[in-house]
Amino acid sequence: MYTIVERQEVTPNVKMFQVHAPAVAHKARPGQFVIVRASETGERVPITIAGTDPEAGTVAVYIAEVGKSSTELGKLKKGEDFLNFAGPLGNATEIKDYGRVLCVGGGVFVGAMLYQMRALKEAGNHVVAVFGYRNKDHVMLEDELRAVSDEAYVCTDDGSYGQAGMGVVDELLENQRFDIAFAIGPTSLQKELCEMTLPHGVPTRVNLFPIMVDGMGMCGACRVTVGGDTRFSCVDGPEFDGHKVDFDELIMRMRVYNPQEKIAMVVYNREVG
Numbered sequence: 001m002y003t004i005v006e007r008q009e010v011t012p013n014v015k016m017f018q019v020h021a022p023a024v025a026h027k028a029r030p031g032q033f034v035i036v037r038a039s040e041t042g043e044r045v046p047i048t049i050a051g052t053d054p055e056a057g058t059v060a061v062y063i064a065e066v067g068k069s070s071t072e073l074g075k076l077k078k079g080e081d082f083l084n085f086a087g088p089l090g091n092a093t094e095i096k097d098y099g100r101v102l103c104v105g106g107g108v109f110v111g112a113m114l115y116q117m118r119a120l121k122e123a124g125n126h127v128v129a130v131f132g133y134r135n136k137d138h139v140m141l142e143d144e145l146r147a148v149s150d151e152a153y154v155c156t157d158d159g160s161y162g163q164a165g166m167g168v169v170d171e172l173l174e175n176q177r178f179d180i181a182f183a184i185g186p187t188s189l190q191k192e193l194c195e196m197t198l199p200h201g202v203p204t205r206v207n208l209f210p211i212m213v214d215g216m217g218m219c220g221a222c223r224v225t226v227g228g229d230t231r232f233s234c235v236d237g238p239e240f241d242g243h244k245v246d247f248d249e250l251i252m253r254m255r256v257y258n259p260q261e262k263i264a265m266v267v268y269n270r271e272v273g
């Protein structure tokens with residue numbers, strides 16, 4: 001059993017959990033993920049690791065309630081347990097002194113991006129960060145963003161807080177030199193970033209979120225095309241060279257179960273009243 005030692009409502013649909021999982025806390029590195037389950041009947045849900053405290057044996061994760069399984073997870077309370085908390089899975093981000101680093105995070109994934117940024121900062125990098133959110137109500141971890149980065153920018157899709165859209169990334173790429181860019185966030189944001197960094201010749205690493213089932217390279221659910229080759233995100237990634245990822249195929253594959261997901265949510269809402 002993996003007990004929730006802390007739970008915070010970060011935004012109306014995002015919960016932060018500190019979970020007692022000593023084995024994961026000891027091994028995990030930025031870029032890796034866990035696969036969790038709320039109960040025996042629950043679905044396996046992949047979630048990126050957003051921090052660890054090896055001494056306390058805890059792991060931090062941020063979960064956005066977007067459908068049935070994530071809503072079930074979001075309802076777990078402090079003192080309750082995750083039935084499964086398997087990991088760390090996937091390959092860690094290569095942390096070293098690259099020089100000047102651009103970090104772009106979006107939505108619930110900014111928690112995981114902060115974990116990576118702290119490690120990049122400790123390795124000696126100059127870290128410029130842009131965090132994007134849907135609107136003002138979804139802005140989270142802004143103080144932490146400013147504390148960790150050398151330069152920080154906040155954007156919202158509708159301009160209700162910070163700058164409108166991702167134009168600031170274009171401006172940064174025009175006016176500053178970057179040795180590498182990292183992105184953790186919605187796939188559309190990662191695609192947009194890669195289109196912006198390519199003409200500037202900035203290598204761009206993206207942490208992908210395809211549909212996953214086993215997380216161990218056996219089911220094939222998470223396959224992505226990278227540089228024309230088929231790769232399994234769970235074992236070959238989840239981080240890849242963004243300029244080689246076939247984002248259109250990835251986005252199409254991520255939508256494959258949308259009708260079933262909508263039905264599952266309607267049925268779940270009826271069941272829980």
Ligand SMILES: Cc1cc2nc3c(=O)[nH]c(=O)nc-3n(C[C@H](O)[C@H](O)[C@H](O)COP(=O)(O)OP(=O)(O)OC[C@H]3O[C@@H](n4cnc5c(N)ncnc54)[C@H](O)[C@@H]3O)c2cc1C
Binds near residue numbers: 064069209
């Ligand atoms: C490596 C990885 C790390 C992730 N990290 C986080 C995180 O830190 N925080 C967070 O809130 N979410 C994260 N996700 C996404 C999270 O797994 C999905 O939001 C969740 O599985 C949705 O399930 P649902 O039943 O609530 O929603 P559904 O209604 O079933 O699906 C909503 C959308 O979520 C995606 N999704 C559904 N099932 C899966 C699945 N088995 N695997 C991956 N995506 C799925 C699909 O794009 C789908 O359209 C991550 C996904 C991956 C692959």
Ligand code: FES
Binds near residue numbers: 223235
């Ligand atoms: S999730 Fe099954 S192969 Fe990656």
